[in-house]
Amino acid sequence: MRRFGRRDFVKTVGATAAAAGLVAAPAVRRADAQAKTIVFGGSVPLSGRAAETGLNVNNGYLMAIKYLNEEMGGVEIGGEKYKLELKMFDDASDPARATTLIQRQIDEGVDFFLGSFGSNIVLPTAAITERAKRPMVQSGGGSDQIFTQGFKYVFGMFPRASRQFISSVEFFKAMSPRPKSISVIFTNDAFSKTNAEGAAKDSKAAGFDVLEMYGLPEQITDVSSVLASVRSKTPDVLICTTHDQNSLLISRQMVATNTNVPLLYQTLGPQLATYRETLGKFATGICVQIYWDERAPYKDKFFGTAQKFAEYYRKHVQRPIAYHTAGGAACIVTYVQAMQAAKSIKTEPVRDALAATDVDTLYGRVKFTPEGDGDAILLGPAVGQVQKGVVQLVHPAAAKTGTLIYPTPKWSEKT
């Protein structure tokens, strides 16, 4: 048998590279051949540490563009029909790569940008698009710093991090009987810490008594000492601004140590089926922040409803739908509606229209603050509660699919 030599190897690699080039080339040619095409540029992390969520965001962009082009035959803006084109590149979760390649798109004349995922990428790239006066609508960066730089062309689908708890405090205020005290457990990461600071500040401002703030390392393995403190000084609401795994660990240890509170409220965790299956009957009554739920009665000019968007998505993509996917799609439909309102595809009128946007979308009612982040009430998270193994939306009233159980039964009384 002939050996696979160095020359064979080089030939194979060369052929692979050429094949990849052929795969990429038609996309470019198609773009050139299209008349009246609106190009959306930007980066997404499809490799590296943020790849998992980056894929969800990118799927949202892709599905919205596909639907508008294929199902609606394009979009009408100022009396003319346009096709939409997506020109995203993989930033590999690397801010330096993202900034360099965003610059290339600006040099090449891309006018409208979508965002990456992660504030450490979104902020440096937004600084470049801002300087070039090109709008960016993104659903991947919530850090306060993005919205406190005085940027005029950057819009975010989420409220800035420190305001993401405002809608939850509205929920506490609407509860009956109204709780009096809260305690907060948080871990040492940006999401958890900022949310906890927001929770404490907004709760105090709303007249709640903040009993304790428990700070823990980013990855927690044991919370027994914190729970001992919770038992001795029991709040009406125990807030955990924690990620999925940490939330599950806290819940399990609360069950094991029989630490009862009238309401356990977690930012992440119970929205996952695996979390609910693991806790079984003990999951009942636990509340969770829900950024998007396809059952919510959101209306959309193009898709009709959030539910129909989800159905369209599932018809074309096997990957489970996530709220980042809906957020990505909402960026596109918000852009298009701003262009239609502006009757123009020039950057300045579109920016102004984005700033004035107040439209219903598959993601909810989209409205931006003067600094560009999402309105804290309209785009802040809704609240869900686990009931019979399913998350029911219990706040706000407009999105309700169930009625809040409060105070929740003790662990030993759950069935």
Added chain:
Amino acid sequence: MLAEGIRAHRWWIVAAAVGFAVLLTAPAYLTPFQVRVGQLFLFSAGLGVAWTILGGFAGYWSFGHTAFIGLGAFVAGAFELHVPLGSPVATMVAGTALGSLACAAVSAVIAYPILRLRGIYFAIAMLGVSQVFAELTNNVDAFKGTMGINMPNAVPASMEPQTFFYYVFVAATALTLGVAFWVKVSRLGYGLVSIREDEDTARMLGVPTERYKIWAFVLSATLTGLLGIVYAHALGYITTGSVYRTDFSLNMIVYALLGGIGTIVGPVLGSALMVWLTQVVLGRLLDVHMFITGALLVAIVLLAPHGLVGFARKLLRRGAGGGA
């Protein structure tokens, strides 16, 4: 010894001087994208050369040099955030000096214990150091590693940010190359090479191996930190994840390996090739660029196991042999 070294390498010095003259005029005729690619090239080349002082000359391969990129960036960032001076440029200069000094001091403190390890043990220990530094940055509130730091904007109003930082990178990389050259042609450089070849024999022959290794470690760490600080300023906003990146540590080794390990020009060529490939040639691709990059890397290593410099030397030798 230095004068001899300069004489022996005079053509390299002339080439470097011409190269830097070209680099200095480049922003006048390059597009903003090309200037940003230039920034990345200078940053990568600087990192590769800084790593080479320890890994290439002394043979102590560090898998955790990103520790100094992060340490320098966060010390500078925290200082500039908390102690703003009269002007943004003065603040940046002071922050850069302090961050670099912090890298020098910390590397000097850990050098003695960690350089007692050799080979893979040293490499893994450095990986551990970078993880520890990243955790500390996350958990010490003054650094704001989890929330991120906005680096003060020192760009003059009359200049584009990419052009300003391009020139800062030119200066930092020139300094790195200058220090590496000085090390290479000095007694220290010869000592380091003897350590790389056989450390025990070198010590037996009277080479102060401990002292030389510590010097190489501190110089390498300080220059890496300096480049990291410039990088942080160019980004404008950093979190722990932006600067403590294992791929930085590995890329430094890749640049040196591709170009030619133990040489100064090697990491420069290696980084030029990698930056051109990943940012320019494959930059537009969404999902196959990593595969192609990996395949080409393997191909280059197989075709030129001693790097581009080794490959060029082989070709030159063959050419000279053919002519004889």
